[in-house]
Amino acid sequence: MKKIIVTGGAGFIGSAVIQELQKFGHDIYVIDDLSFGNRQFVQIPDEKFHQIDILDAKAVTEIIARVQPEYIVHLAAIHFIPYCNQHPFKSANINIQGTLNIMEAVQKLSSIEKFFFASTAAVYPIYDEPIREDMATGPLDIYGLSKLTGEYLCSDFYQKTRIPTIICRFFNAFGPNETNPHLIPEIQLQILKGKRTIELGNLEPKRDFIHTYDMARAVRMLLEKFNEGIDTFNLGRGIEYSVSEIVAAFSRQIGEPIEIVQHPDRIRKSDRLHLLADISKLKNATGWYPEISIDEGIATLVKTESGLHYENRG
């Protein structure tokens, strides 16, 4: 059993990671300002839930010093790309300065054994083939750039501390407890409202969608198996799906045809056509493999409104 602080633990991926870590008996603490997350997504007592902003260095340092965690899983960030583009300074500041604040607090600890940083596929430029970790980075937007900076900060942090550091590049997550209007929850929302003609933007781009349950298992297994140095791992499903294929999966699950209408306001001027992870490095390092298929994942989404939290955000 390890004492683990999960920053951003009340978020979409964080809540799945916490459930998985709790299943394995770990003692979980959360730092989250609830700007995007939801307190109800995590089952921990209030004294272990710290509602603070990671930009508040003093509060971050105090809490980390008090908890004395063995592992840090740093997920807190602003990550919805349209929001980052609209609020570039705010997002970059949270993703960079906030990460630095966590690292500076952690450096003072004697208890710390491992540091995990959530990066993103958005650090890569456009590739039409499966992406390996050793392929050149080249972010296309402020979000990817802020996360790539976070990776550089990890490297600096490791050089200074020699604390084993895991950089994990998440591809497109889907599952319950969504906090941002990504493609799959947008379709889910329209279906749950009874629509059978769905308004969407670009239909051709393919994405590597991985269920948050599988992501959480991978995070737990990396924490268990990674013991020295610093390294980078892609975390995706290793299969890419177009928007039309996702809608077809929804159609199969509700047993009804769904018509797609392209809405001009939703069309992005430029978009990657492919974003697919080569996940062999992660599989070889941990023995992990993804379990949930797109149809299995979507089957649960068409039954529940859980996770459309962003609908209620002001």
Ligand SMILES: NC(=O)c1ccc[n+]([C@@H]2O[C@H](COP(=O)([O-])OP(=O)(O)OC[C@H]3O[C@@H](n4cnc5c(N)ncnc54)[C@H](O)[C@@H]3O)[C@@H](O)[C@H]2O)c1
């Ligand atoms: N969802 C994806 O498909 C995806 C893909 C690639 C990378 N990621 C990365 O995974 C991590 C988790 O993403 P998510 O999808 O769960 O997003 P999310 O928005 O649901 O989770 C982020 C959490 O961080 C919290 N947070 C934001 N700013 C904060 C601040 N200043 N102080 C404290 N807490 C703050 C939010 O309240 C939220 O609970 C992020 O680092 C994100 O960049 C996500």
